Amino acid sequence: MVAIDDYGHYETAWCPGCGNHSILEAVKKALAASQRKPHEVLFVSGIGQAAKAPHYLNANVFNGLHGRSLPVATGAKLANPELTVIAESGDGCNYGEGGNHFLAAIRRNIDITLLVHNNQVYGLTKGQASPTSLEGFVTKAQPEGVPSAPFNPTEVAVAMQAGFVARGFSGMINHLSDVIQQGIAHRGFAMIDILQPCVSFNKINTFTWYEKRCYDLSAVYDPTNWEAAMKVACEWGDKIPIGIIYRNERPPFEDHFPVLSQGPLSGRDVDRLTLKKIMERYG
């Protein structure tokens, strides 16, 4: 039996009241509920306050470059398909710096769970706009207000028919934990956008702002209906849907590589007889 405590308790570098604390709790809960042992799990993160999260639990960790958690996670998953691979980083990391990798990961549908801490602002660099900041959001870097339209990750992911698209809210830990658990269980790319307040730099999208707007997609909602999911994915304003917005059963990327059916790539001998035959073709 895996218990939440197996994932440990650590002091963090986060501000008191930051949504990251609740997300960390929800992640640990989901891992325990998924019965994954710490050494079976690999967290890959980028840079930013969210990307520090894997340091605060027991698991294998690769804390890489800003924007590049998905490519590292993809390489690691392909080298060892037995690992439960979770990429975890912020909105700037995944939708800004790493935007191309986000699109490619959806296309590949590799069996990775992506957790995006989305607070609509850059926290670690002290309060510039992020790709999800609302139009008109005023910061020191955008003193006249953000001139660009916000990026809606769920809309893009559903439009591209990603394997699993969900949204959670750090203020609803049990709900979030359940969504993460389902994302981990999903065979394919599971994208979970997690709304969270930034108590230091986002005075607009506060805990109360989210709490008033977030509503749980009801039990009768069918996330396999793509047209309906497109509508829900676009919903953003007075009401913001949370839960599993869309899912399908596209075969995961790994299934295209028969070599992976035998498990990890490491420790396999070079087939020297085959290699010799390959070489002789140059003769």
Place this chain on the structure above:
Amino acid sequence: MGDDTLNILIGGSAGQGLVTLGQLLAKSLVRAGYSILVTQSYQSRIRGGHNTFAIRAGAEKIIAPREPVDVLVALDSDTVTLHQRELSSDGHIVLDATLVADSDFLLKVPFKELAQNKFSNIVALGVVGFLAGLSEGLMAKALDDFFGKKNANVALENKRALASAITWAAKHTKSGLKLPSIPNTSPRLMMNGNEAIALGALSVGIKFSAFYPMTPSTSINLNLTAHAKQMGLIVEQAEDEIAAINMAIGASFAGAPSMVATSGGGFALMVEGVSLAAMTETPLVVVVAQRPGPATGLPTRTEQADLEFVLYAGHGEFPRAIFAPGTVEECFHLTRRAFDLAERYQGPMFLLTDQFLADSYRTVIPFDVEKLPSVPVSTETAETTMYARYAVTESGISPRLLPGMTEHLVVADSDEHTEQGHITEDLSMRRQMVEKRLRKEKGIRTEVIPPDMEGEAQPDLLLVSWGSSKGAVLEAASHMRSNGARIATLHFSQVWPLIPDQFLKYLQDARQVISIESNATGQLAQLIRRETGFEIKKKVLRYDGLPITPESILRELNR
């Protein structure tokens, strides 16, 4: 530089089957026992333009390209205009009967009549092959192998064209261009630099590669892809070079020996990843097949101008090794060595080639792939209760476990980290980690390949070179030696780290030292000065996008 080799230059526009003709002819020559060296020059376009495929063949080992052309195969009139002046005194032109050229040795072939307008390149193969003394059977076999069993009908049509070309040539040619016949030899391979890198990587146990296509590196990845299923590796075309190197780092972290291959522009995008591999101490082999820059430069030509770029690529300080193969065989062996070093020293190691070597087919003796060892990927199992991925050690090398393979947790971080891999701002730990990483260079320095010194001790003239110009420099030196010069060559196939004890004395003992490089600033010469204080004052530099040839060196030296 008269010699007993045969230099065949095939010219035409893209889409005329020029490379196919070149490969079939080259393969037939290799199978007949000859040593060959191919130089490919092409434009960055899919159709049209002017491309050449030059084959120098001979009975003795060929190490460099040659400029004077013995047989010019002109598939279009541009080829005649552009290359007629390169013909040697008794050089032949093989061309279509409808084209015009001025030469005493003109062979006007009725391509259309013999080829039914379809197989002009195969007719040319038949004629040139006949002139070179190749048997019809050998060339027909090359056609069969090229088209395979699936396209047996196409092969048959091509063989008919070949046969009629040979019959025509037998009737209309008398001159003997024939190469000396060769007694049966042991099996030989025809392989270019990129193919040898891919084969070297397969032999050493590569398990992962990701790439974004970029000339002239792409065929390394395509060769790996072609054998991926059989050899149990994964090759992924990534969304960009940044993704490619980060994927390779992720795969390597999880235990798959990994490589990325690209050219200058793609490598520029990978540079942050190089630093990441160094900081996280993840083994990684990076191949940079150089082409002329800056920016997009001359995409399909050759240059050696990224030595300084690769040497300094990546922010922060960390050890690395840079190999610069001078031959196709070295492409194979140095790739293996780069994997070995990357794995043992846990970091990025580099292979620096260029378009000339990448595309240059050569005759190669088969490698002993059955006996060569694989790279030693960590199979350690830490017995202790506390595992520390970055334990501070005397060698700087820490015990490496693979995530998920033991109950120990493996934590890697691009931030400065503790021995356990967790992010830290403890500044005394920072000092220890910097020193630990740099200590690895001490080990790397103990196994640097010394430069090749050939020729007289204390020579009047010492030629210094690196990478793909090896053969051209050796041949130029040998030519000057035969004219009485006291000359030696110093060639580097590993360009970093440089160990002055291995070569400084040679520089000091020579009356004059000249560096020969395919760039405009003499990058190796500058690096040697930085490391030894020795200034190489005279440089012979080529930066027009074409490879260094023995003739190009002699022209400059005689100026």
